[in-house]
Amino acid sequence: MEYLLKLLRSFHEKEEDKAQVDRFASLLTDRVIPQYPTMCEAGVKIRNSKATFPKAWRTIYEGLKRVGFFRCFIPHEHGGFGTSEESLYSYMELLGYSCPSLGIMFVAHGRAVDMILIGNSEDQKAIYLPRFADGEFGAIAMTEVEAGSDAGAIRFSAEQAGENYLFNGQKWFISNAGLASIYTIVVNTKKKKSPRALTAFLVENDVEGFSVEDLPEKDGLKLLPTGRLLFEDVTVSRKNMIGPEGRGLLLAMNVIDRGRIHIAGICCGLAYRIFDEIFDYSRKRVQFDHPLTSSQEISFKISDMYTQINAARGLCFYALRQMKTPFYRGSSSQAKLFASRMAADVARSGQIILGGRGYLRSNVVSLLSADARGMEYVEGTTNIQRMLISRELFRAQQ
Numbered sequence: 001m002e003y004l005l006k007l008l009r010s011f012h013e014k015e016e017d018k019a020q021v022d023r024f025a026s027l028l029t030d031r032v033i034p035q036y037p038t039m040c041e042a043g044v045k046i047r048n049s050k051a052t053f054p055k056a057w058r059t060i061y062e063g064l065k066r067v068g069f070f071r072c073f074i075p076h077e078h079g080g081f082g083t084s085e086e087s088l089y090s091y092m093e094l095l096g097y098s099c100p101s102l103g104i105m106f107v108a109h110g111r112a113v114d115m116i117l118i119g120n121s122e123d124q125k126a127i128y129l130p131r132f133a134d135g136e137f138g139a140i141a142m143t144e145v146e147a148g149s150d151a152g153a154i155r156f157s158a159e160q161a162g163e164n165y166l167f168n169g170q171k172w173f174i175s176n177a178g179l180a181s182i183y184t185i186v187v188n189t190k191k192k193k194s195p196r197a198l199t200a201f202l203v204e205n206d207v208e209g210f211s212v213e214d215l216p217e218k219d220g221l222k223l224l225p226t227g228r229l230l231f232e233d234v235t236v237s238r239k240n241m242i243g244p245e246g247r248g249l250l251l252a253m254n255v256i257d258r259g260r261i262h263i264a265g266i267c268c269g270l271a272y273r274i275f276d277e278i279f280d281y282s283r284k285r286v287q288f289d290h291p292l293t294s295s296q297e298i299s300f301k302i303s304d305m306y307t308q309i310n311a312a313r314g315l316c317f318y319a320l321r322q323m324k325t326p327f328y329r330g331s332s333s334q335a336k337l338f339a340s341r342m343a344a345d346v347a348r349s350g351q352i353i354l355g356g357r358g359y360l361r362s363n364v365v366s367l368l369s370a371d372a373r374g375m376e377y378v379e380g381t382t383n384i385q386r387m388l389i390s391r392e393l394f395r396a397q398q
């Protein structure tokens with residue numbers, strides 16, 4: 001962690017930003033990193049519509065609130081810290097290093113916050129942003145059984161009834177299911193398959209007719225609640241509409257661009273943790289009377305791991321610089337595409353260097369390896385990133 005911390009601190013000029021990185025990192029070092037393997041073993045379950053976490057979670061959650069982590073996603077004028085993009089990115093790397101599930105929880109949370117910011121209703125901002133700042137979790141719900149990569153196929157029915165809408169449908173694979181108290185959700189208000197029929201709303205977790213179910217156990221990301229949201233005749237006020245009717249998909253796609261850089265940051269942190277573990281191990285492990293690092297095959301593999309991590313990090317910083325340009329979507333997709341595959345490759349190299357130990361499920365590199373594989377699906381699969389990159393390339397050529 002020390003080297004990563006030094007590097008991340010060097011990205012910040014202001015002393016207060018460096019101090020915030022330090023506060024956050026010491027919480028992760030003291031409370032999260034030591035608990036990661038046992039928390040993965042216990043996992044999170046959704047019961048009676050609520051996510052039930054291992055015992056250590058309560059202290060972690062209180063610690064995150066104490067260091068003001070929830071405020072980092074909120075602008076100054078709404079009770080937040082107005083944290084810079086570079087700082088937020090650094091926090092994502094630190095989360096990826098410590099517990100990737102926790103990172104994804106905050107990516108989903110951050111996108112719910114962004115949906116409300118981008119929707120730009122002063123009433124919604126005044127009601128919900130202070131609650132997010134105080135530690136309530138948000139979620140973003142798009143995926144349905146029949147509408148995954150093809151979000152334009154969302155069918156979830158929202159029928160207008162006067163000033164309200166009647167929600168009937170299901171979402172699945174939703175991060176923070178059973179944890180969030182505020183869900184941002186993209187639904188179909190026109191009963192036809194068209195991106196223009198999709199509208200975003202926010203829904204609180206205690207509305208009548210709403211429930212949450214667990215999904216079958218995931219391969220990795222054991223601490224991330226991932227569930228199914230069920231709506232049966234749920235009445236949602238028009239006041240809860242985010243942005244104009246028919247613009248839900250557009251709004252969601254815009255906030256997900258930022259999410260992709262954050263996922264890429266988590267991947268860099270995750271891969272760096274594996275690198276740290278392997279670097280240490282390979283110097284200490286002696287076979288044929290020599291440390292593993294005396295073999296060129298092993299030391300070259302370690303050099304490649306390190307270079308790949310920094311290449312992914314470079315793409316993340318490039319994407320952060322493109323934020324206000326027309327090339328933002330393509331560059332955030334490139335960062336996510338490269339970093340998620342890089343994390344899976346680094347994990348595989350790490351497991352090979354560990355030998356048989358790398359095949360033990362309880363080994364931290366095995367746990368991180370299963371987490372890394374999950375990164376290729378979140379915020380759009382690898383092929384969807386390629387699709388977005390090629391669309392931007394061909395549009396630029398016209």
Ligand SMILES: Cc1cc2nc3c(=O)[nH]c(=O)nc-3n(C[C@H](O)[C@H](O)[C@H](O)COP(=O)(O)OP(=O)(O)OC[C@H]3O[C@@H](n4cnc5c(N)ncnc54)[C@H](O)[C@@H]3O)c2cc1C
Pocket residue numbers: 108140141142143145147148149150172173174175176221226374377378379380381382383384
């Ligand atoms: C851990 C985790 C957390 C998640 N969190 C959320 C969340 O918070 N909110 C949310 O809404 N969703 C969430 N998802 C869902 C995720 O966004 C979807 O799994 C993803 O969009 C892919 O959809 P799908 O699983 O239906 O796969 P499909 O869309 O069925 O795709 C299957 C395969 O086909 C490929 N494919 C599809 N279409 C094409 C094409 N035209 N060209 C080439 N290849 C194609 C895909 O890349 C993929 O490899 C989460 C998923 C996971 C695993």
